[in-house]
Amino acid sequence: MxxxxxIDVGTTGCKASLFDIEGRLISSGYREYKIISPHVGWAEEDPEEWWLKVAEAIRECVGKAKINANRIAGVAISCTNGLVAVDKEGKPLINAIMQIDNRCLQEVSWVKDTIGEDEVFAVTGNRIAAGTFSAxxxxxxxxxxxxxxxxxxxxxxPTGFxxxxxxxxxxxxxxxxxxxxxxxxxxRQWSTDLCSKMEIPMDKLPDCYPSDVIIGKVKKEAAEMTDLMxxxxxxxxxxxxxxxAIGMGAIGVHDPFLIIGTVSRLSIGLKESIFDKRFLNVCYxxxxxxMAMAPTNGGGISLKWFRDTFGEMETLTADNMGLSPYQLFDLKASRINAGSDGLIYLPYIAGERSPIWDSYAKGVFFGISPSHKKAHFIKAIxxxxxxxxxxxxxILxxxxxxxxxxxxIGGGGALSPLWIEIMAQILGxxxxxxxxxxxxxxxSAFTAGKAVGIFSKYNEVKKMVQIQSEFKPKGEVTNLYDKYFQLYKxxxxxxxxxxxxLQSIL
Structure with missing residues (x-):
């Protein structure tokens, strides 16, 4: 073996990838699914659809590899954030409530008033906010x-499901x-005190484990659906x-990394349990x-929203050319000046978390003029x-x-050289x-390898990570962007x- x-279950799609024990990619399968928004501020997904799409992605991955599935030593899954309520047979009772859902503002206020943010923060290392947290x-x-x-x-x-x-x-x-x-x-255990004060029975919470513990084996029904053994x-x-973070070798203390996924996340490892309320703090x-995480809700989802809403022409053209519509977006936006000729985008289309933590925030294009074309909006995003x-x-x-x-840097957004270049210039x-x-x-694959004993330490993943390219800032462009950044804030x-x-009117 x-x-x-x-396997990664993301907010808008799932991917299954096979790697050898040297970290070389053998094959991948990918499937998309949609966010369900029955009301303004709500974001749901169908867990059973996740399962069907993941099974399809695994079958595609195994089929492309043309290997005997008995060569697979272990499986691990990573996931986006969401809440799945299941019955005793594991059947979802409602759609999953996703991390960008803001329906529970009253419950957030209740927890703040009844228990208090300081008490919750002292135990959990996190603030009280809608969507992001399950309680x-x-x-x-x-x-x-x-x-x-x-x-x-x-x-x-989602991982547990x-x-x-x-x-x-x-x-x-x-x-x-x-x-x-x-x-x-x-x-690293459920807080009996917080569960009691919120009146959430602890038997409704699953047992918790480190990520690299083997919890079970692929059962017969799952094997038949996925072509796994x-x-x-x-x-x-x-x-x-x-x-x-593990996949890019960012596993040390104060080793920063940025993921441009559906949600964009700037994160850094910590040795001491000294946490800042403006960030999302988790075990690593x-x-x-x-790890301290600074999530931007409207990361890749902003560009996907633009693609789905205004990018029909690019999508059709890209299909005919065998390209991604995002590649055409890059080509168009690369011709636009830094600063998008005065067009500024606030990426709050799903509210915002770090650092402002404002569930009421909405996306904004500021500075629109008749001279602005579609390419300006792409670059402004x-x-x-x-x-x-x-x-x-x-803040860091x-x-x-x-x-x-x-x-x-990693994530789907890192497939765009233009976006990485923009990040380098703006971040300096x-x-x-x-x-x-x-x-x-x-x-995830490395975690599976550690769980089955192929690897002994997470530090071993560094030998698998190969650097493809570096993007360095240019002083004059960064200085221009600094002026736009002050206006942005x-x-x-x-x-x-x-x-x-606006929220009171809706």
Whole structure:
């Protein structure tokens, strides 16, 4: 057995990739699915659709590799953030509530008023916020769908649901448990005190484990759907950001990395459990205990929204040329001046997390003039996500004293050389791109390898990571972008109350 299977369940698509034990990519399969938004501010997905799409992606991956599935030594899954309520048979009772969902604002206020943000932060290392954390969504189900709450056997995250589908075992890993607001991030166990005060029965929460523990084996029914061999070991799994970090070798303390996925995340490993409320703080590995994450909700989803809404021509043209529409976007936007000729984008189409944590925020294009063409909007989106990233980097460096020289980059957005170049110029840092940018699946595969004993330390992944290219900032362009960045921050401060006013009208 000389192959490892890494699976990533993202917000808008899933990927399954086979790697050999040297980290070389053998084959991949990918499938997309849609976010369901029945009401303004809601974001749901169908967990059963995840399973069907993941099974298809695995079959495609194994088929492309033309290998005997008995060569696969282990499987691990990484995932986006969401809440899945299942019955005793593991059947979802409602659609999954996703991380960019903002329906539970009343429950957030209740937790703040009843328990207090300081008490929750002291235990969990995190602030109280909508969507991002499971507890307020659990309380929303309890308050609005009491029968669903009563019939829920376990509240899972996407990884836990997929692991159940493969193995029949309920579980949650430490990295994802960290995003529930019910988990003691230092002692690595459910907080009986917080569960009691929120009146969430602990038997509705699955047992928690490190990511690299084998929780079960591929069962017969799953093997038939996926073309995997029955009995392949399956690890507990991990959050997508942690998997991506492992996959690009960013596993040390103060080793920064940036993932441009559906949600963009600037993250850094921590040795001490000293947390900042403006970031999302989670357990990481046995070697680097914690990770601080600064998520930008409207990362890759901003460009995908633009593609789906205004990019029909590019999509059709790209299909005929055998290209991605994003490649055509790059070509068009590359001709536009830095700063998009005064067009600024606030990437708050799904609210925002770090550092402003404003569920009411909405996306904005500022400075539109008759001279602006479609290409300006494309480039402004890329720049807006970079400005949001710089907003968080500024806190890391100026307020927390963590000096950053270079940043590793991954995720689907890292397939765009233009976007990486924009990041380098706006952040004023060297951006390092690994050979494999879809690092979630590589990190998951490595976690599977560690779980089955092929690897002994996470540090071993560094020998697998090959640097493909570096992007360095240019002083004069960075100086121009600094002026736009100051305006970017000012725009939000001017609009903050208007966002709340808009919410009251909707």
């Amino acid at each position: 000389d192959l490892l299977l890494g 307020p969504n659990i309380l929303w189900i309890k308050n609005n769908l009491p029968e669903v709450f009563k019939n829920t056997s376990k509240f899972l995250v 997929m692991v159940y589908k493969l193995t029949g075992e309920f579980s949650m890993d430490y990295t994802r448990a960290s995003t529930t607001l019910l988990f003691d991030i230092r002692d 029955e009995g392949i070991p399956v690890a507990v799994g991990l959050m997508d950001t942690a998997a991506a 590995t046995s070697e680097t205990p914690w 890329m720049e807006g996500v970079a400005f949001a990233t710089k907003h968080n980097l500024e 460096e100026k307020e927390l004293g963590i000096q950053v020289k270079e940043i590793k 840092k060297t951006i390092v791109k690994p050979r494999i940018v879809e690092t979630e699946t590589l990190g 000012t725009l939000y401060s001017h609009l903050k109350e208007d966002y709340q006013h």
